[in-house]
Amino acid sequence: MNFPQNRAFEWVSQNLQPFVLGVLVLLATARFLYVLWPKWRIFRQVPGEDRFKYPLKRLGHTFRIAFLQAKMFKEAKAGWMHALIFWGFLIFLLRAAWFFFIGFFPAVELDGGGLETLYFFFKDSFIVLVTLAAIYALYRRTVERPERLTLSLEGIVILVLILAIMMSDALFDAGWQARNPQASMSGAWLGSLIAPMLSVFEVTAIIHLHNMAYWMHVICTLYFMTLLPGSKHFHIVTSIPNVFFSNGFEGGNQLHRIDFENEELENYGVSKIEEFSWKKLLDLHTCTECGRCDVACPALASGKPLSPKQLTVDLRDHLNNETPHLLDNDPQRSDGPLLLGGIINDETIWSCTTCGACEEECPVMIEYVNKVVDLRRGLVLMENRYPAEFANAFKSLETQSNPWGFGSNTRADWAQELDIKTWDKNNPTEYLYFVGCNGSFDDRGKKIATAVVHSLKSAGVAFSILGNDEGCTGDPARRAGNEYLFDMLASKNAELFKEKSVMKIVTHCPHCFNSLKNEYAEFGVELDVIHH
Ligand code: SF4
Ligand code: SF4
The missing domain is CATH 1.10.1060.10 (Alpha-helical ferredoxin)
Incomplete structure (x- = not known):
C-alpha cells in the first residue's frame, strides 16, 4: 500500500474533513498571529542594526550552532536530550505538513517511492528517540530539578504535548496497519510493530483509535503552535534566526560608536x-x-x-x-x-x-x-x-590617558633601561609593541612588559614603542559606559596610528587586544593586531 492511503474518515467524513481542519487551523493561526503581531510591530519600530553582512559565514555558523547543536554537548546528557528533540522537531515538521495535507486533500494520493520509505524509517526511529528524550526531560524537570533551570508548568505542558504528538503519530500508522493487515508499510517499522498489539481490541475500537490518533496529532500540533509566541518556548521560532543574526563568528562585542555630532540624536545608550x-x-x-x-x-x-x-x-x-x-x-x-x-x-x-x-x-x-x-x-x-570611584578614573583617563592618574609624561619610564626604539615613521619597525596602561604603570604589568621585550628581542622581532605618545585605548571608559571619553581617546590613538603609519601591533593585555583589533576599525584604522 501507499502511505497516503492511510486516512481516517469515521469521526469526520471525507467531505467534511477539510472544513473542520480549516476551522481549527484558522483558529490556531489567528491566535498565533494575534500574539506575534505586536512583537513584530515593535521590531519594526525600534532602532535598526546591520546584521546582514557576511551571509555565508552566518549560514555556516547557523548550521554549526543551531542545526548541529554544537554548544549543547558540553553537558552530554542534557545536550543529547535537547539535540534529539530539536532534530526530531525538524523531521516532524514534514510529518505535520503531511497530516494537514491529507486532511485538506483527503482524496489526493502521493507516492514518494523510496524516499518516502526512507523518511518513514527515520521518522519512526525519531519517534522512539524523541519520546525517550522527552521522558528524560520530564524526569529532569520533576525529579532531578537542576538548579540552573527555570522550572515551569508550561515546560511540562510542552513536553506532554511532544509526547502526545509522538504517540499519536505511531498510533496513526499502527491503527491503519491493524485495520489493513494485508498492507505492507515499508519504512514505518514502529507502526508495523505496534499494529499486532492492537489486535486485542475489537475492530470498532481500532477504528476509533485510528481516528483519535489523527485528530490528537493535528490538535496537539496546533495547540503547541499557539503556545509558542506567548511563552519562553518562542525560542523554538526565534533561535535559528537569532543564531543567524548573531556575530559569534566574529571577535568583539558589537559595540558601536555613537555619532555625537548628530544633533538629531536625543538619547545615548539605553534608558528605555x-x-x-x-x-x-x-x-x-x-x-x-x-x-x-x-x-x-x-x-x-x-x-x-x-x-x-x-x-x-x-x-x-x-x-x-x-x-x-x-x-x-x-x-x-x-x-x-x-x-x-x-x-x-x-x-x-x-x-x-x-x-x-x-x-x-x-x-x-x-x-x-x-x-x-x-x-x-x-x-x-x-x-x-x-559608582563614585569611577569619577577619578574618568578624570584620569581624560587628563593623563590612564585610569590611575599617573602623569602621561611618565608613561615610558618603565622602558628607560631597556634600550627600546621609539616608533619613527621615517624608519618604522615591522611591529609596534602597544604597552597599554597596565604594562606602563602597574608594577606587575611592568615586569610582564619587560619580559615581553626580552622575548621579542631574543626572537629577533623588529619592534618599537610609542613612548609617551601612547595613550589608553579607551577600553575602560567604553566598558564603563562613558562612550564620549572612549571616543575621544580612541580618536586620538587612531590619528596617531595613521600619522605614524602603524599597521601591525603586538598588544600587552587582552583589553588592548580586543579594543584595537575589534573596535578601532570604526575610527578609520585597519590594524593587524596580535597578542604577545
Ligand atoms: S541567555 Fe538564556 S538561553 Fe542563553 S544561556 Fe542564559 S538562560 Fe540559557
Ligand atoms: S560578568 Fe557579565 S559578561 Fe561575564 S558572564 Fe556575567 S553577565 Fe556575562
Whole structure:
C-alpha cells in the first residue's frame, strides 16, 4: 500500500474533513498571529542594526550552532536530550505538513517511492528517540530539578504535548496497519510493530483509535503552535534566526560608536526598553531560561547581584508589559517602572565584568556585553549616574590617558633601561609593541612588559614603542559606559596610528587586544593586531 492511503474518515467524513481542519487551523493561526503581531510591530519600530553582512559565514555558523547543536554537548546528557528533540522537531515538521495535507486533500494520493520509505524509517526511529528524550526531560524537570533551570508548568505542558504528538503519530500508522493487515508499510517499522498489539481490541475500537490518533496529532500540533509566541518556548521560532543574526563568528562585542555630532540624536545608550535595537530584542525573546549563562558568570559566582539569565528574563518581561503602551503611544506609560534603577538595579548593571563567559556558553547566541554597555551608556551619558570611584578614573583617563592618574609624561619610564626604539615613521619597525596602561604603570604589568621585550628581542622581532605618545585605548571608559571619553581617546590613538603609519601591533593585555583589533576599525584604522 501507499502511505497516503492511510486516512481516517469515521469521526469526520471525507467531505467534511477539510472544513473542520480549516476551522481549527484558522483558529490556531489567528491566535498565533494575534500574539506575534505586536512583537513584530515593535521590531519594526525600534532602532535598526546591520546584521546582514557576511551571509555565508552566518549560514555556516547557523548550521554549526543551531542545526548541529554544537554548544549543547558540553553537558552530554542534557545536550543529547535537547539535540534529539530539536532534530526530531525538524523531521516532524514534514510529518505535520503531511497530516494537514491529507486532511485538506483527503482524496489526493502521493507516492514518494523510496524516499518516502526512507523518511518513514527515520521518522519512526525519531519517534522512539524523541519520546525517550522527552521522558528524560520530564524526569529532569520533576525529579532531578537542576538548579540552573527555570522550572515551569508550561515546560511540562510542552513536553506532554511532544509526547502526545509522538504517540499519536505511531498510533496513526499502527491503527491503519491493524485495520489493513494485508498492507505492507515499508519504512514505518514502529507502526508495523505496534499494529499486532492492537489486535486485542475489537475492530470498532481500532477504528476509533485510528481516528483519535489523527485528530490528537493535528490538535496537539496546533495547540503547541499557539503556545509558542506567548511563552519562553518562542525560542523554538526565534533561535535559528537569532543564531543567524548573531556575530559569534566574529571577535568583539558589537559595540558601536555613537555619532555625537548628530544633533538629531536625543538619547545615548539605553534608558528605555525600546531604545534597544531589534537584534537585542530578538535576544530577549530567544532566551530558553536554561541557566547555562548563570553557571558561567563570575559575577554571580562571587555573590554579586547579577544573574545574566534573570537580567534577560526581566528585560523580556518588561518588554512584553510595555509592548501595548509602546504601540498605542500611551502617555500613561511614564507611570510604569523605570528601566534603569527600576526594572534593573544599577548595582546589577555595574556588577558585570563584561567578560563574555555567558555569551560563550549560551546555546542560542544571546549577546550580553553590548546590552550591559548600552545600559551603562544610558546611566552615564543620560543620567550621569555611576559608582563614585569611577569619577577619578574618568578624570584620569581624560587628563593623563590612564585610569590611575599617573602623569602621561611618565608613561615610558618603565622602558628607560631597556634600550627600546621609539616608533619613527621615517624608519618604522615591522611591529609596534602597544604597552597599554597596565604594562606602563602597574608594577606587575611592568615586569610582564619587560619580559615581553626580552622575548621579542631574543626572537629577533623588529619592534618599537610609542613612548609617551601612547595613550589608553579607551577600553575602560567604553566598558564603563562613558562612550564620549572612549571616543575621544580612541580618536586620538587612531590619528596617531595613521600619522605614524602603524599597521601591525603586538598588544600587552587582552583589553588592548580586543579594543584595537575589534573596535578601532570604526575610527578609520585597519590594524593587524596580535597578542604577545
Ligand atoms: S559578561 Fe557579565 S553577565 Fe556575562 S558572564 Fe561575564 S560578568 Fe556575567
Ligand atoms: S541567555 Fe542563553 S544561556 Fe542564559 S538562560 Fe538564556 S538561553 Fe540559557
